[in-house]
Amino acid sequence: MPAYTFPILEYMYQQELLEKSHSNSASSETREDDLYVLIIDEINRGNISKIFGELITLIESSKREGQPEALSVTLPYSKEQFSVPSNLHIIGTMNTADRSLALIDTALRRRFDFIEMQPDYGVLEGKTVKGIELDRMLRAINQRIEYLYDREHSIGHAFLMPVVKRIDDGQPEKAYAELVSVFIHKILPLLEEYFYEDWQRIRLVLGDNQKPLNYQFVTENAQQNADNLFGRNHNLQRYGEEKASYQLNETLLRNGLSSGEVSGNEWSPEAFIAIYAPQSVSSMSGTVEP
DSSP, X not given: OOTTHHHHHHHHHHTXXXXXXXXXXXXXXXXXXXXXXXXXXXXXXXXXXXXXXXXXXXXXXXXXXXXXXXXXXXXXXXXXXXXXXTTEEEEEOOOGGGSOGGGSOHHHHXXXXXXXXXXXXXXXTTOEETTEEHHHXXXXXXXXXXXXXXXXXXXXXXXXHHHHHHHHTTOHHHHHHHHHHHIIIIIHHHHHHHTTTOHHHHHHHTTGGGSOGGGOSEEEOOOXXXXXXXXXXXXXXXXXXXXXXXXXXXXXXXXXITTSOOOTTSSOTHHHHHHHOGGGTTXXXXXXXX
């Protein structure tokens, strides 16, 4: 059973979605124990006609069994009559960050309610490792992503749940190493994808423009002059502009990408703290960009 099944059901009960739907069912004697939930993962990536076929009409609340406009169909193989009961909840999950929401079949849009689920900072509240407040860090990152991109590309709290587990288990060193691993292998590559390797924007998301040099995740090198690289008559610098180059922090490369093993011991916690509180490290040694 997928790990997200019970959280979805718990969310539905908290929002009283099951009870509301239950109260509108045809039989007032139906108990909550009789409710059934069908979860279709990544429904927007499937072929709707193959998933539902002619049953797409039967899942409408007014067309279900016991309703005034109830419909049924004859199954092609068994030739039996089939209808959808009122106590069945159909949930389709999707990730709107891949921009496939606009491509969803119109018939599907009319038959489903769309409920947005943004990152839950509450599950990270009070979770601290080496002075890093996970909820404040993730919130600052997502606020910048929303400003530079949109809110649908917010980074979910699920990325940090392995860190939370280590914290709850009383393993701060492993929790910190897990945090470093999450940044190297998940968050940084995701930001690269979001911004098409626009490192200047990635630096803004991570607050690197406000940090001393030794606490930056992505460092900006001295701007390159085209004449030095290509000689004369290259026709690449018509307006006297120079182009900066970027690279991942050398410590990050040494501890994670090159060896394949992550150790958080050499990566300063202040690099993470400065994502949401740059003033806490702005007075430390290093170069701060204007």
